[in-house]
Amino acid sequence: MMHQEIIIAGFGGQGILSAGRLLAYAGMLEKKNVSWLPSYGPEIRGGTANCHVIISEDTIGSPILNSATTLIVMNKPSLEKFENLVVSGGIIISDSSLIDKKSERKDITTYEIPATKMASDMGNTTYANIILLGKLIAKTGVISVESFEQGLKKVLPQKYHHMIPEEIKALEMGMNY
Numbered sequence: 001m002m003h004q005e006i007i008i009a010g011f012g013g014q015g016i017l018s019a020g021r022l023l024a025y026a027g028m029l030e031k032k033n034v035s036w037l038p039s040y041g042p043e044i045r046g047g048t049a050n051c052h053v054i055i056s057e058d059t060i061g062s063p064i065l066n067s068a069t070t071l072i073v074m075n076k077p078s079l080e081k082f083e084n085l086v087v088s089g090g091i092i093i094s095d096s097s098l099i100d101k102k103s104e105r106k107d108i109t110t111y112e113i114p115a116t117k118m119a120s121d122m123g124n125t126t127y128a129n130i131i132l133l134g135k136l137i138a139k140t141g142v143i144s145v146e147s148f149e150q151g152l153k154k155v156l157p158q159k160y161h162h163m164i165p166e167e168i169k170a171l172e173m174g175m176n177y
Contacts, residue, residue: 002057004142005065009050010074015129020051026143026151027055035063055142072132093135111135113177127170134174
């Protein structure tokens, strides 16, 4: 039985909400039950942003999460705010390019990936969120790479479709890191 409760959090402008939307859309393509609940401060770009994504084979009772099986974080304030919501046995995937703090918890698995640096080396820092999603997919199997690619084609405006091969490359880099 597959049931993932994911919080994705960071600064506005890092693609936090679009990463969640992509995950939820890919889950829908796989005929799973999904919910995507965005949340952001009034500043948006530069302020904090987070979203709750649930992908499940079961019915979803509420889109609001009081705990999470996985936390993906792209800034230190978000790690400090959400790390205690990860259930025992859960996962934290963090962008170690931007977060110099490690989780103190021993009952979870953490993956620290220098996603912003890796994306910068690819020539586009906007791929950092996709690199982190790659690790999520590799470790949980929440969605398939194929569904993710189909989701990109649906969610991204046509003018960005030329970027899809690079986005898939970023996803695979995260999966293999």
